[in-house]
Amino acid sequence: MSKKNKPNSSPLVYSTDPNYMPPSEEETEETLAPADQPLRVILETKHRAGKTVTIVDGFVGNEDDMNLLGKALKNHCGTGGSVKDGEIIIQGDHRQKVFQYLKAKGYNKAKL
Secondary structure (H helix, E strand, O other): OOHHHOOOOOOOOOOOOOOOOOOOOOOOOOOOOHHHOOOEEEEEOOOOOOOOEEEEEOOOOOHHHHHHHHHHHHHHHOOOEEEEOOEEEEEOOOHHHHHHHHHHOOOOOOEO
């Protein structure tokens, strides 16, 4: 049976304790205000077949807010990219554009 056909992926099968409450997995991480985000804008070519990418690292918050910021940065730079593993990846060397955009949007703790 594939994972998407399983109704519940909980490891708990049965409990005899009438007061047992299964652990809640809905821990949403609060997104910090833009002025408090400790973002780092770095250039990387490792493990990318020689291609250059700009990485925005250090975002503290939930996945949806990071996706929105990633989409805005990709639109501003006019390139592709992705958001994965807690990093926003922008294709190409766009450090200055990304840094200026972040400063304009209130991310004052951003560093190059």
